Amino acid sequence: MSFLYDKSLSEIRSLLLAKELTVTEVVEACLKRIEETEPSVQALISVQAEEALEQARAMDEAGPNESKPLWGIPLTVKDLLCTKGTKTTCGSKILENFEPFYDAFAVAKLKEAGAVIIGKANMDEFAMGSSTENSAYKATKNPWDLNKVPGGSSGGSAACVTASQAFGSLGTDTGGSIRQPASLCGCVGLKPTYGLVSRRGMVAYGSSLDQIGPMTRSVEDNARLLQVIAGHDEKDSTSVDAPAADYLAALNRTDLKGLNVGLPKEFWAEGLDGEVESACRAAVAKLEELGAELVEVELPHSSYAIATYYIIAMAEASSNLARFDGVRYGYRSDEAENLLDIYVKSRSKGFGDEVQRRIMLGTYVLSSGYYDAYYKKAAQVRRLIREDYLKALEQCDVLVGPASPVTAWNVGELTSDPLKMYLMDIYTISLNLAGLPGLSLPVGLGADSNMPVGLQLLGKEFDEATLYSVASLLEEKTEQLGTPAGL
Numbered sequence: 001m002s003f004l005y006d007k008s009l010s011e012i013r014s015l016l017l018a019k020e021l022t023v024t025e026v027v028e029a030c031l032k033r034i035e036e037t038e039p040s041v042q043a044l045i046s047v048q049a050e051e052a053l054e055q056a057r058a059m060d061e062a063g064p065n066e067s068k069p070l071w072g073i074p075l076t077v078k079d080l081l082c083t084k085g086t087k088t089t090c091g092s093k094i095l096e097n098f099e100p101f102y103d104a105f106a107v108a109k110l111k112e113a114g115a116v117i118i119g120k121a122n123m124d125e126f127a128m129g130s131s132t133e134n135s136a137y138k139a140t141k142n143p144w145d146l147n148k149v150p151g152g153s154s155g156g157s158a159a160c161v162t163a164s165q166a167f168g169s170l171g172t173d174t175g176g177s178i179r180q181p182a183s184l185c186g187c188v189g190l191k192p193t194y195g196l197v198s199r200r201g202m203v204a205y206g207s208s209l210d211q212i213g214p215m216t217r218s219v220e221d222n223a224r225l226l227q228v229i230a231g232h233d234e235k236d237s238t239s240v241d242a243p244a245a246d247y248l249a250a251l252n253r254t255d256l257k258g259l260n261v262g263l264p265k266e267f268w269a270e271g272l273d274g275e276v277e278s279a280c281r282a283a284v285a286k287l288e289e290l291g292a293e294l295v296e297v298e299l300p301h302s303s304y305a306i307a308t309y310y311i312i313a314m315a316e317a318s319s320n321l322a323r324f325d326g327v328r329y330g331y332r333s334d335e336a337e338n339l340l341d342i343y344v345k346s347r348s349k350g351f352g353d354e355v356q357r358r359i360m361l362g363t364y365v366l367s368s369g370y371y372d373a374y375y376k377k378a379a380q381v382r383r384l385i386r387e388d389y390l391k392a393l394e395q396c397d398v399l400v401g402p403a404s405p406v407t408a409w410n411v412g413e414l415t416s417d418p419l420k421m422y423l424m425d426i427y428t429i430s431l432n433l434a435g436l437p438g439l440s441l442p443v444g445l446g447a448d449s450n451m452p453v454g455l456q457l458l459g460k461e462f463d464e465a466t467l468y469s470v471a472s473l474l475e476e477k478t479e480q481l482g483t484p485a486g487l
């Protein structure tokens with residue numbers, strides 16, 4: 001039996017436009033689903049039920065508006081995207097009561113397109129983590145097995161979409177935080193090319209790496225969201241001044257003849273779990289059946305990616321997080337006796353352990369005695385990693401590999417070992433260093449764990465359209481995962 005909340009964004013859109021459903025009915029169905037599943041899944045930091053219902057009633061009164069691509073569609077956004085007048089906590093105590101006075105560019109675009117924002121999704125504090133256990137508020141659970149993590153840092157968005165609490169969500173990806181939770185929860189997640197989606201109004205983590213992107217239950221839904229949020233923003237100097245491509249048109253491709261698919265040999269090597277490898281290889285075989293030509297390629301600097309990423313991301317984070325000083329934003333310790341005390345006490349109490357660890361390490365690698373040895377070296381290696389990708393993508397149109405070396409692990413399993421947690425990002429972070437787009441598509445359940453496995457497609461700069469063509473054909477050939485077993 002198919003429930004209203006289980007339908008795809010595209011189906012709901014048609015039903016709303018045909019007046020077979022009202023926006024109020026759709027919003028109510030999602031709110032009811034949230035009520036049922038939230039006690040166990042814990043995907044959301046806040047729910048804007050009243051505001052959403054009020055908006056829905058006004059929209060119903062005005063009647064359907066076909067020119068708005070997301071008219072009446074309930075969505076959520078990760079809680080580091082500013083929402084005007086609605087708390088934006090970033091998963092941190094330090095921003096517990098922060099109410100932005102403007103919408104992030106991407107949120108404003110969703111609203112202009114007619115979407116109804118019903119909730120703010122849980123996340124690792126300041127997007128630092130791979131399991132959504134670093135949130136100051138709650139640990140989100142994987143809808144496929146409530147004893148397992150949903151991945152992170154956009155684990156709230158992934159779990160919310162997989163549990164059908166909303167028809168899509170925006171996450172952010174600095175080193176894999178869209179693709180990895182999408183893979184662990186079994187939904188579709190796209191990290192766009194750096195510069196395609198404006199970062200204005202997103203609380204910054206690693207500014208040269210961060211990108212906002214859609215998380216949905218289908219490839220078509222994903223393309224619909226990207227179409228709305230992509231495009232130039234003159235108020236973000238890193239936003240590219242070029243029109244977005246037609247992502248929906250990319251879904252019309254009927255085969256993959258003439259397409260070269262590269263298999264980076266470093267992605268299919270030691271460290272990759274057997275069940276993930278078999279599910280991903282089976283999906284690659286389908287690409288071949290669809291007419292694609294497989295080519296083996298090399299990314300020789302891959303083994304430096306984790307070290308390079310964590311130096312750069314922490315350096316940028318230490319600088320970005322300097323603004324949370326107890327004076328301008330959020331939490332201020334009331335035990336402080338002088339200015340320095342305000343900084344020290346507010347930051348010590350307001351930030352969690354992982355954030356403090358990263359600020360310290362980031363400050364260290366930027367300090368004058370160590371800058372050349374760490375930060376500068378990392379910046380140089382980053383260039384080599386990007387060149388590896390560009391070279392590989394000269395020989396093929398897309399690259400494929402797993403999104404995560406394992407399926408979802410147990411809650412609490414890695415929290416005391418940050419290094420092991422960092423290693424979980426092995427297949428996602430180099431793409432952020434290179435600035436390229438990547439998509440994770442569910443391709444099956446692991447034979448041993450029965451947990452979702454995601455295949456990662458990596459593309460050329462601003463060629464999200466090709467990622468969508470390949471993903472949508474592969475999706476058609478793949479048996480749908482169905483209802484998450486944990487719910």
Ligand code: GLN
Binds near residue numbers: 127128130152172313
């Ligand atoms: N797990 C990585 C980190 O902790 C990536 C996080 C992200 O993409 N936001 O930095």
